[in-house]
Amino acid sequence: MRDPDKVAYTRKSRRNMTKNYIKTTPHQHLHHFRMGKMLEDFDVVFNLVAKNTFYHRDNALEAARQTINRHLDKGTSGKYYVLIRVFPHHIIRENKMVSGAGADRIQKGMRRAFGKPTTKAALVEEGRPLFTIYTYKQFAPVVKEACRKASRKLSGSWKLVEGEVEHA
Numbered sequence: 001m002r003d004p005d006k007v008a009y010t011r012k013s014r015r016n017m018t019k020n021y022i023k024t025t026p027h028q029h030l031h032h033f034r035m036g037k038m039l040e041d042f043d044v045v046f047n048l049v050a051k052n053t054f055y056h057r058d059n060a061l062e063a064a065r066q067t068i069n070r071h072l073d074k075g076t077s078g079k080y081y082v083l084i085r086v087f088p089h090h091i092i093r094e095n096k097m098v099s100g101a102g103a104d105r106i107q108k109g110m111r112r113a114f115g116k117p118t119t120k121a122a123l124v125e126e127g128r129p130l131f132t133i134y135t136y137k138q139f140a141p142v143v144k145e146a147c148r149k150a151s152r153k154l155s156g157s158w159k160l161v162e163g164e165v166e167h168a
Contacts, residue, residue, distance in 0.1 A: 022091055026117050030058040030088055035069050036081040036134075045165050046136045047129035051157035054087050055121040058088035061130075064150040069148060070132060075142030081134040088122040130154075134165060 051056030065084060072080045124130055131150070133143050144160060151158040 038081040042134040048131040064153040071146035086122040089118040
């Protein structure tokens with residue numbers, strides 16, 4: 001999972017379980033991808049954009065989502081709409097190692113070290129928005145503070161891009 005240029009190996013067969021290496025997918029921690037209520041008269045949109053490419057685990061995305069949701073609930077009286085723009089589908093595997101006395105006689109080290117699935121991650125590429133928030137201009141300081149707090153839960157550098165909502 002270190003090289004974001006390579007395609008993630010997430011082979012999971014539904015029909016023939018003997019042909020795949022990953023038998024089950026891990027539990028997903030990120031449940032809500034849309035929060036709030038979309039109103040027609042929102043006049044400003046904010047995008048939390050990545051400055052560099054990273055894999056983000058789904059529990060880190062969930063922590064950032066909860067931070068944004070909690071802060072916006074208090075500061076905007078529920079007048080916001082948040083979209084999460086990525087989905088964690090990359091399966092992260094871990095080769096668990098035994099430690100302690102006699103561990104070298106029990107374990108075979110890196111022989112057949114494919115690992116077991118532990119969690120999921122989402123690839124967030126440079127320049128791609130992770131969160132999109134629609135609200136009113138008067139709540140801009142609240143949104144900026146919410147995104148600042150949420151960016152502390154995630155790896156890498158982030159920038160907040162403000163724009164006007166285009167009405168049809």
